[in-house]
Amino acid sequence: MGLRVDLTFDCVAAGPLAQFWKVVLGYEDEPPPAPFATREEWVASFGEPEEGEGGGAWLRDPAGVGPRLVFLEVPEPKVAKNRLHLDVRVGRGPDAWARVEAKAASLVAVGGRVLATVAGHHVVMADPEGNEFCVAA
Missing domain, CATH: 3.10.180.10 (2,3-Dihydroxybiphenyl 1,2-Dioxygenase, domain 1)
Structure with missing residues (x-):
């Protein structure tokens, strides 16, 4: 299996930032991994979130060429x-x-x-x- 690079961004608000980068790059939301029907179900499979742990958003290049983008909410400011x-x-x-x-x-x-x-x-x-x-x- 070949290597790939994902880019992960710590951020304040994952949803709005992911929406912005979808416009920038023409990306789309990445579906949850099998067998999960939703991202929420997948996230819940990890158990209760840590204090201060926020949401996330996952994007992919529809052509499968560009890197996957991940936006994770963190409590500390940039x-x-x-x-x-x-x-x-x-x-x-x-x-x-x-x-x-x-x-x-x-x-x-x-x-x-x-x-x-x-x-x-x-x-x-x-x-x-x-x-x-x-x-x-």
Whole structure:
């Protein structure tokens, strides 16, 4: 069996953050593992949650190419800049910058923020919880 990489994000509100990243990447909710009918049933199979343990959300690439994304609610707030960020690539070509700008604008409409623009190259953004990422060709 080959290796794969999942990306797990600690966050304050898993549901809304997962919704944002579904728009960013075109991902979908990942179904629960068999034999569970719902994620809630799967989570309950682990027993009572620890104090301060929150919910979660699981996303997958419908094409099966990109990494699985997991959002887990934690009680502590983010205190420093992330040491890792994602680059969302929209593709190269003659209209690449227009696609970068359009993608950035669509993400602002669903809760993202533009932090900086390097014209003709990339847009630095933040998701609703302040995690930085770039939109680039």
